[in-house]
Amino acid sequence: MSPSPISRRDFLRTTCAGGAALLAGGHGLGALLPAPARAGDPLAELVRRAPRARYWVSTASADCAACHAPGTLAPGAAPRHRRPLVRCRLCARECMLAEGERGACEARVVAGGELRSLVYGRPITMHVDPIEKKPFFHFLPGAAAYSLATSGCPLRCKFCQNWEISQARPEDYAAAVLPPAAVARTAVERDAPVIAFTYNEPTVFLEYMTDIARAAKPLGRRSVLVSCGFMNEAPLRELCDVLDAIKIDLKGFREDFYRDVCGAELKPVLRSLRQVAASRVHLEIVNLVVPTLNDSARDLTEMSKWIAGELGPDVPVHFTRFHPDYQLRHLPATPVATLERAREIGMAQGLRFAYVGNLPGHPGNHTLCPGCGAKVIERDGMFVTAVRLRDGRCAGCGRAIPGVWS
Secondary structure, three states: OOOOOOOHHHHHHHHHOOOOOOOOOOOOOOOOOEOOOOOOOHHHHHHHHOOEOOOEEEOOOOOHHHHOOOOOOOOOOOOOOOOOOEEEOOEOOOOEEOOOOEOOOOOEEEEOOEEEEOOOOOOOEEEEEEHHHOOOOOEOOOOEEEEEEOOOOOOOOOOOOOHHHHOOOHHHEOOOOOOHHHHHHHHHHOOOOEEEEOOOOHHHHHHHHHHHHHHHHHHOOEEEEEEOOOEOHHHHHHHHHHOOEEEEEOOOOOHHHHHHHHOOOOHHHHHHHHHHHOOOOEEEEEEEEOOOOOOOHHHHHHHHHHHHHHHOOOOOEEEEEOOOOOOOOOOOOOOHHHHHHHHHHHHHOOOOOEEEEOOOOOHHHOEEOOOOOOEEEEEEOOEEEEEOEEOOEEOOOOOEOOOEOO
């Protein structure tokens, strides 16, 4: 007898049931809390408590005309819509939503004619990680990062390793209500100098993230973001005002790859990279090298050349190993030789800090001085074993090494 089909939501609840750890503890993503059985509609309760989101316009507002392409309205004419609509301006999807509808991220909903955040103050996993796990290699080496996530993501990456939460809905998991100030205090209690917004796409909880970052700063905590870079310019401008570092996943360098494998577009990501590079915020880039999909010498060369030319040769770039997951379980893990070739291509195109990632013990994990070639930071996997920097300079030749070191 063939098994009965199971819905995505039931699968998520079933696989997480019985294994939940305390919200602030656990290992990896082990702190996920499955949604308990409850009477009534859990979504209705979420909506009732959901605060007003930012970065949206509606057909009922004076800003409605701003969404219409130039020349599509007669001079002085007001836009006409058959029903009230809200346009989310958070990410490049710019979802058009009617009452009761949610954006592609599943984290924002229209209720009462306004856009609301279903995930504000509702983290579903928190854990202390080494900052190198994000990865950040040029930002406070060896620091502990108090890491948290909600559910939701606007992308549909077929290789996502955190798909259980990125592709989930807020009602799929129970979540303790945790105000921003409590997150900041917990980071202090856990002796973590960094708070990292990671695991899913944190842009979907922008309001929560920025409030946490502002609460954390007076306590001496730094805030970092791990992102797909698919946000719009105005939200990213706010993030650059409050965050200390941003790592963006540049998943490939072709529009067809972004469309077919990630359900997104490349152009907005490149725009975000330029915007962060021009800000005061520390930037690092990850490229997950997926066999047969984005690992050609041409793709890697064009991407590396663009980064070095548009963003600068000192931006750290991590060429990381893919492992079979989610919808790409049929592909093999990235060969070591492919990662080494990617790093060599990056360096040949002018990248001074190209790394091999997800491959513990590889020489490509270390930071080398571009001046004398000395190992200024040695790593064993995600852990720093030696630092040979003096005031941000190579202890051997004195060359400045770009980064945030204290």
